[in-house]
Amino acid sequence: MEIKENFSLKELTTFDIGGQARYYGHAMDCGDLKKLLQFAKEQNVAFFVLGGGSNVVFSDSGFDGLIIHIGIDTFGIDQDVVTVGAGVGLLDFLRRAARADLGGFSGMAGIPGSVGGAVRGNAGAFGQEIKDVFVSARVLHTLTGELVEFDLAMCDFGYRHSFFKEHSEYVILEAKFALTKSHETEIAAEIEKTISLREEKHIQGIRSAGSFFINPVVGEELQEEFFRDKGVRSRGGRVPAGWLLDLAGLSHKRIGDIQAGEMHANYFINVGEGNSDQVMQLSSLAKTRVRDQYGVKLAEEVQLVGF
Ligand SMILES: Cc1cc2nc3c(=O)[nH]c(=O)nc-3n(C[C@H](O)[C@H](O)[C@H](O)COP(=O)(O)OP(=O)(O)OC[C@H]3O[C@@H](n4cnc5c(N)ncnc54)[C@H](O)[C@@H]3O)c2cc1C
Incomplete structure (x- = not known):
């Protein structure tokens, strides 16, 4: 895992805005994340966890610390429960679940960003929110190194709110969601319909x-x-x-x-x-x-x- 210096932040956001980060590293798993946290500690710099960069505004003067880009891209299915890495794109998660005939969550299609970012903000659209299908999340406490399993109640979800918004010392590694059995073609059609609707409303792309x-x-x-x-x-x-x-x-x-x-x-x-x-x-x-x-x-x- 490489740590880069003076890394441009602009390209990492959907807003295309931002200066340079002093340091940048991509965490593909919990081990990478721990190494990056250790690096920030040794260098005595702040760190910031980034997902899809679709809900952040970076200053033009950049970030004088370490950007930890979450790239954890695990994906597994057990009956109707999908376990997804925090770095997987939300739309990618929905499409992959659809291929296994799991849906019921297509109102979320088109919301940019990662699964981790969506859980942290309890993302939602068209009457659906993360909390509707959320089962649990595996989370790293960055100060103690402890791994914690958060259930629905612990996340304290509300309108664009979760426990994690108040506690940036926790990083979401992966989350489990209970979806509904359906048929791939139907779910895929619903996903595309939602995206078209978002395009009509000028909130897409x-x-x-x-x-x-x-x-x-x-x-x-x-x-x-x-x-x-x-x-x-x-x-x-x-x-x-x-x-x-x-x-x-x-x-x-x-x-x-x-x-x-x-x-x-x-x-x-x-x-x-x-x-x-x-x-x-x-x-x-x-x-x-x-x-x-x-x-x-x-x-x-x-x-x-x-x-
Ligand atoms: C065109 C457009 C349309 C949008 N439409 C909607 C919409 O319909 N509904 C909606 O809810 N939102 C919408 N959003 C906002 C955005 O897509 C969501 O807030 C999204 O869930 C953010 O995820 P992200 O991965 O991009 O987070 P980022 O922007 O990367 O980060 C946002 C925050 O989450 C934290 N974070 C990211 N990953 C993790 C992690 N693994 N663990 C802990 N903290 C983490 C970051 O530190 C940061 O504080 C839209 C954005 C755009 C650009």
Whole structure:
């Protein structure tokens, strides 16, 4: 396993943004991961665990530490339970499970990134979330070197939330999911249908980091306004951050080469040679406007690194 120096981070993210990492290593298994952690300790530098890079914004000034890229690509099936390495792409996992006639989770198709990243953020789309099929995860505690088996209750999943979001000292190595028996052709068709739907909604194949802000919990007045406008009730008092950004006149807003999406203002898109400074300027403008006009404090869903 090689540790590279001054490694460009830009290419590792779907946003195509970021400076250089002082060190970079790819962990294909738990042994590699432990060696990389030991290296960071010896060099006395911070480390950051990266999956598919679809929910991070790296600073243009880079990361003065070690990026640990999780590449664990194991895959096994026992009846209807699939055990998947954290580095396997989410779509790849769904397609491989489909080949074994296991599905029921096709609403997740097209969400970029890795299985590890999806578990950590309880990724979801079209009414499905990781927690719906999650059984357990094998996890490394980076401070003690202990391997821990997390069951559903221990993960404390919620809307784009899990225990791991609050505890970055744990790294997910692999996870088990219980899927539903079906037929490969049907599942494959569902997967393709979901991807087409995402393309129609302009949330597929774009240079972005996904939803920039978490959907905020708002007061009853705004919840009612959302219902009047969209005809759907907000869930758990949350309204889409993109809806608030639209109201605040942010859709289309462009700073440099970073633009808030036309259909989804909560997706910031790199339309050229965008950089992290422009991302932060647009983010700051969005937060200020939504706070001043609606009294709502937006919080990032994306993970900011190196700022
Ligand atoms: C075009 C586009 C559309 C998107 N649509 C959706 C959507 O519909 N629904 C949705 O939920 N998300 C969506 N996202 C966001 C993103 O795809 C998800 O958050 C995804 O699950 C992130 O996974 P990742 O592997 O890319 O994580 P990364 O971006 O690599 O990392 C995100 C965070 O997870 C941590 N992490 C990564 N791997 C591990 C691990 N093995 N153990 C512990 N921590 C880890 C990282 O340290 C970081 O803090 C979209 C993104 C894009 C670019």
